[in-house]
Amino acid sequence: MRITRVVVVCFAVMLSSASSFAAAPSPDSKTAYAQILSQIVAREDQFLTNIKSYSPLLETYIQNLKPDQELGSVPTGDQYFIGRLDMTKGVNDLAFTEDKGGWIHRIFGSFPGGSMKYAGAGFATVTPDTRGVDTSIYDYIYIRREFLGDVRCLVFDLSPKKGTGQGRFLGRIWVEDQNYNIVRFNGTYAPRPRFGYYFHFDSWRLNMGPNLWLPAYIYSEESDMKYGFPPHHLSFKAQTRLWGYNVRNGNRQDELTEVLVEPTQNVKDKSDSGHDMNPVQAVRQWHSQAEANVMERLERAGLVAPEGEVDRVLNTVVNNIEIPNKIDIQPEIHCRVLLTTPLESFSVGHTIVLSRGLLDVIPDEATLAAVLAHEMGHIMLTHGGSSESKYGFNDRMVFPDQAVFQKIQLGYPEKEEKDADAKGLELMKNSPYADKLGNAGLFLRALQQRAPVMPHLIRAHLGNGLALGNDLRMGDLMTSAPELDVKKMDQIAALPMGARIKVDPWNDKAELSKAKPVALLSAREKLMFEVTPVYPWVARVGGANPSERVATTQPTTQEPATAAPAQVPSN
Numbered sequence: 001m002r003i004t005r006v007v008v009v010c011f012a013v014m015l016s017s018a019s020s021f022a023a024a025p026s027p028d029s030k031t032a033y034a035q036i037l038s039q040i041v042a043r044e045d046q047f048l049t050n051i052k053s054y055s056p057l058l059e060t061y062i063q064n065l066k067p068d069q070e071l072g073s074v075p076t077g078d079q080y081f082i083g084r085l086d087m088t089k090g091v092n093d094l095a096f097t098e099d100k101g102g103w104i105h106r107i108f109g110s111f112p113g114g115s116m117k118y119a120g121a122g123f124a125t126v127t128p129d130t131r132g133v134d135t136s137i138y139d140y141i142y143i144r145r146e147f148l149g150d151v152r153c154l155v156f157d158l159s160p161k162k163g164t165g166q167g168r169f170l171g172r173i174w175v176e177d178q179n180y181n182i183v184r185f186n187g188t189y190a191p192r193p194r195f196g197y198y199f200h201f202d203s204w205r206l207n208m209g210p211n212l213w214l215p216a217y218i219y220s221e222e223s224d225m226k227y228g229f230p231p232h233h234l235s236f237k238a239q240t241r242l243w244g245y246n247v248r249n250g251n252r253q254d255e256l257t258e259v260l261v262e263p264t265q266n267v268k269d270k271s272d273s274g275h276d277m278n279p280v281q282a283v284r285q286w287h288s289q290a291e292a293n294v295m296e297r298l299e300r301a302g303l304v305a306p307e308g309e310v311d312r313v314l315n316t317v318v319n320n321i322e323i324p325n326k327i328d329i330q331p332e333i334h335c336r337v338l339l340t341t342p343l344e345s346f347s348v349g350h351t352i353v354l355s356r357g358l359l360d361v362i363p364d365e366a367t368l369a370a371v372l373a374h375e376m377g378h379i380m381l382t383h384g385g386s387s388e389s390k391y392g393f394n395d396r397m398v399f400p401d402q403a404v405f406q407k408i409q410l411g412y413p414e415k416e417e418k419d420a421d422a423k424g425l426e427l428m429k430n431s432p433y434a435d436k437l438g439n440a441g442l443f444l445r446a447l448q449q450r451a452p453v454m455p456h457l458i459r460a461h462l463g464n465g466l467a468l469g470n471d472l473r474m475g476d477l478m479t480s481a482p483e484l485d486v487k488k489m490d491q492i493a494a495l496p497m498g499a500r501i502k503v504d505p506w507n508d509k510a511e512l513s514k515a516k517p518v519a520l521l522s523a524r525e526k527l528m529f530e531v532t533p534v535y536p537w538v539a540r541v542g543g544a545n546p547s548e549r550v551a552t553t554q555p556t557t558q559e560p561a562t563a564a565p566a567q568v569p570s571n
Contacts, residue, residue, distance in 0.1 A: 033142070044182055048130065051127070057242065058081075058084060059080075059240065060082075060124075061357075061497070062078060062236055070487055072524040073235065080342060080456035083402065096403075096404060096405055126218070129168060133173075138159065138169070139159050140157075150537070151540060152176070153174040166190075169187060170187050171186050182205065182213070200220065201219065201220045202220075206505060207540050219534060222235060237532075238531065239341075239497065242505055243302065243503050243505040286392045287349050289392045290349065294397075303338060305510040307336070308511065314337075315333075317365060317369050321373055327376075333351075333379060334352070335351070336351055336352070336353050336354075337354060339508060340356060341356065341457070342461065345372075345375055346411070346462055348384070353463075360501055361495045361496070361528075361529055362495070363493065363495055364436070366433040370477060371474075383412055383419075405462065408462055412463075412464055417473065428440075438477075438481045441479065442493045443493055444475060446493035447472060450529050486523060489522075494529055495527075
């Protein structure tokens with residue numbers, strides 16, 4: 001009986017879905033079909049023109065995999081790239097790293113058989129074909145209608161016509177049914193060149209303005225690619241993110257058009273000598289100026305999110321630590337979000353910065369508090385004064401975005417890191433998180449286990465990494481943690497990449513994911529620190545100002561409900 005009910009319910013859902021599609025325009029006649037294809041081709045040609053006027057940040061994180069009897073597969077190595085996408089002359093990048101020779105060559109240089117060279121598009125598959133998707137090149141086969149999020153799409157399979165050359169798209173496209181923009185495409189390139197290889201990818205675009213669809217996420221995966229002689233086997237998962245489309249326009253210029261009226265009453269004479277600063281105040285003000293310069297430059301480069309919801313959550317956790325420890329620091333400590341994947345935290349002045357990747361994998365509030373307590377230790381011990389002081393000079397902020405990781409360095413000496421550890425542990429023991437120190441220790445145990453094969457994930461670009469040689473930051477917390485058991489279903493030591501934070505690719509706003517928790521079926525779904533596909537919730541933008549709306553993303557895996565933190569909203 002139970003099986004019968006399930007079949008009936010599923011069949012009812014299918015009928016309901018079918019009826020919702022029935023009202024949509026159908027590419028049934030040859031004339032209508034030809035017109036639709038013509039509009040798809042024209043829209044993609046327009047996209048190829050439009051994308052050249054943008055240079056978003058482009059970040060790719062790759063994990064090599066090997067089979068594992070218990071977990072299915074586990075990472076064995078990783079690579080990382082961040083730069084700007086430049087489509088003015090094909091698919092190029094402006095790398096933020098010092099490595100030479102192009103990021104595509106650099107990423108694969110350390111793989112077995114690393115002498116192999118890769119197609120120029122690499123992981124930046126932002127279009128099915130940089131030469132267009134004309135019907136003279138591709139055969140279109142209509143499959144069905146399908147919703148992606150709130151957007152109804154027409155689904156087509158594309159295959160290149162014979163004799164149209166190498167590097168042509170082979171796969172499926174989803175086209176929104178109002179203006180016929182490509183929203184998603186999934187597949188590979190064909191035919192394969194004799195001495196080259198193409199990867200499989202799933203590429204998504206989001207609506208960022210009226211009839212403006214731009215690339216946001218690309219997931220790539222190969223389960224067992226064979227290459228070279230003798231043959232090598234390569235398995236990997238990779239996630240590419242694009243953001244910062246509007247970062248160079250920003251909203252600061254709006255201030256120039258605002259009419260500001262000075263009050264006519266209660267005007268005070270600011271020349272009174274009583275407002276002069278004493279030497280200690282002057283030093284503090286200089287450091288505040290350096291802090292403001294650094295944060296403004298990072299935000300202008302698109303690396304730090306504008307102040308928003310996530311900052312307020314982090315500030316609440318800081319406040320939870322400050323109150324029982326009777327800390328009163330002026331100006332107040334506040335937090336910001338670095339939009340990159342590597343697990344990184346640092347402080348500059350009285351600002352604590354945590355990376356999106358770190359916030360993604362942190363399993364609970366107590367672990368988050370431990371990371372923040374360490375950075376609070378640096379602030380309370382007035383570390384970094386001499387190294388940060390130089391950024392008070394504004395000319396030090398004049399450099400191209402690609403040089404940001406070389407020009408801004410906010411790391412601390414090893415002794416100061418250890419002192420901050422001790423201070424942070426002291427703060428944690430006198431906080432509401434004192435009885436949950438084992439949670440943070442368990443996270444560190446998981447990180448310690450995976451760190452040797454994920455050096456790029458734990459490599460800091462602006463501050464200190466979570467590891468100092470073989471020592472982990474706040475490593476003493478591991479003494480109170482249980483043994484790590486990856487097979488234990490109710491032990492959530494760390495989350496997958498992309499589990500908590502969503503970023504609007506247009507305006508860089510960061511928000512907590514609203515995705516619902518799911519119960520895990522096996523230990524293979526725990527995916528600690530691992531790359532997963534990302535499914536955006538596709539929706540059309542309303543209004544004329546796309547910078548005022550926030551896009552949403554929906555990861556494929558989340559922690560079970562029992563692992564939700566007390567005050568930090570769970571995914």
